[in-house]
Amino acid sequence: MIEIQNIHKSFGDKKVLTGIDAIFEPGKVSLIIGGSGSGKSTLLKCIVGLHKPEQGRVFFDKQEFTTMDFEGKVPIRKEIGMLFQNSALFDSMTVEQNIIFTLDMFTEMSKSEKRDRANFCLERVNLINTNKLYPSELSGGMKKRVGIARAIAMNPKYLFCDEPNSGLDPATSILIDELIQELTQEYECTTVVVTHDMNSVMGIGEYIMFLHQGQKFWEGSNRDMLQSDVQELNDFVFASPLMKAAKDTMK
Numbered sequence: 548m549i550e551i552q553n554i555h556k557s558f559g560d561k562k563v564l565t566g567i568d569a570i571f572e573p574g575k576v577s578l579i580i581g582g583s584g585s586g587k588s589t590l591l592k593c594i595v596g597l598h599k600p601e602q603g604r605v606f607f608d609k610q611e612f613t614t615m616d617f618e619g620k621v622p623i624r625k626e627i628g629m630l631f632q633n634s635a636l637f638d639s640m641t642v643e644q645n646i647i648f649t650l651d652m653f654t655e656m657s658k659s660e661k662r663d664r665a666n667f668c669l670e671r672v673n674l675i676n677t678n679k680l681y682p683s684e685l686s687g688g689m690k691k692r693v694g695i696a697r698a699i700a701m702n703p704k705y706l707f708c709d710e711p712n713s714g715l716d717p718a719t720s721i722l723i724d725e726l727i728q729e730l731t732q733e734y735e736c737t738t739v740v741v742t743h744d745m746n747s748v749m750g751i752g753e754y755i756m757f758l759h760q761g762q763k764f765w766e767g768s769n770r771d772m773l774q775s776d777v778q779e780l781n782d783f784v785f786a787s788p789l790m791k792a793a794k795d796t797m798k
Contacts, residue, residue, distance in 0.1 A: 548572055549705060549737050554593055554603035556586070563589045564600070564761045573704075573737045576728055576751045580742060581758035582783055587741045588632075588709055590758070594739065595627060595707055596620060607705065625653045628703030628736075632710040634694035636682040642669070643678035646697045653701060668696035672726060688719035692726070699730060706736040712744045720744060724751050745784065748772070757783070 549571040556564040564586045571577040579587045592598040594605055596612065605612045607623050615623075636645050646665040650656055656664065669675055672692040682690060691711060698706060708727060712720035728751045731738040742748065748755060752769035759779045767775070772784060 548606075548608055549594065549739070550606040550609075551590075551594060552604045552606075554590065554600045554605070556589055556593055556598060556600045562761055564593070567603070567758075567763050569756050569763070569766065571737050571739050572754070574732060574735045575753040576731050576738045576740060577754040577756070578740050578742055578748055578752045579756050579758065580748060580783070582743075585758040586761040587743075587758055591707055591709055591739065591741050595629065596624070623705075625701060626704040628698030628701065628706045630691070630694045630698045630706075630708040630711055632713050634682075634690040636690060636693060636697075638682050640681075641678060642674070642680050642682075642685070642693050645682075645693060646700050649697055649700045664700060665696075668700050669693075671699065671730075672696045687714050688716075688722065691715065691719075691723055695723075695726060695730070699734065702734065703736060704734075706731065706734070706738040708738070708740040708742075710741055710743070712742065712747060717746065720746060721750065727751065748784075759783070 551567060551569050554564050554567040567590060579590060581587050589598060593600045600613065603613070610623065612620060612623060637648065640648065643662070643665045646668055647661045650661045650664060665678065669677060672695050674689065674692050674696065677685070677689070685693065711723050711727065715723065724747050727738065727740065730736065740747070749769050752772070755767060755769060755772055756763055757765040757780050765775060765777045765780045772780065775781065
């Protein structure tokens with residue numbers, strides 16, 4: 548479980564997050580949604596320690612992460628898997644080397660053990676026999692899956708995904724969503740996904756937090772979302788004709 552309490556973050560004079568509270572439960576896919584500039588990615592980076600909030604606390608299974616020193620954070624960081632928006636693969640490394648990079652940093656595995664683990668992760672995301680390919684030889688969807696394979700290499704307890712469907716076609720986006728959901732259940736991860744993809748929201752949104760202008764305006768399930776009377780949420784969600792049609796079916 549991850550709990551965040553009263554998170555505030557500014558850049559210079561610009562307030563980006565104001566008083567954000569939430570609980571993300573294990574075995575569930577939790578989504579953070581909101582318009583551009585609402586603070587979604589900044590919140591995610593505050594949770595994993597890439598940004599330091601001016602105020603507030605982050606707990607990983609009741610361990611206060613925000614006040615730990617570098618050494619204290621290492622055991623928790625070993626349990627974090629991260630899928631970045633652009634997959635963040637190293638162009639000069641092969642697929643296998645990209646996955647093994649994390650294992651090199653955090654484990655004492657032998658070379659053969661690392662290779663076996665990389666093969667297992669690639670098989671898990673349906674990318675067998677891609678070990679020697681470079682990122683430039685992969686499609687956008689394949690890059691995302693390699694990013695996921697790297698994220699699960701350490702058997703993560705916590706999985707974070709920043710816009711996992713960005714730049715993907717609808718069919719590939721659904722496959723990525725299904726994969727994230729399957730892995731969350733398989734590993735009993737606490738999974739947090741930043742997205743603006745409403746197909747993802749309706750498909751895998753067990754818990755959803757809506758940010759607007761750096762504040763939490765609403766939280767609940769995707770079904771609850773369709774019946775919300777929060778105007779800012781409705782303006783965001785039902786901008787799409789597809790979502791308007793979904794709401795009509797609930798009536």
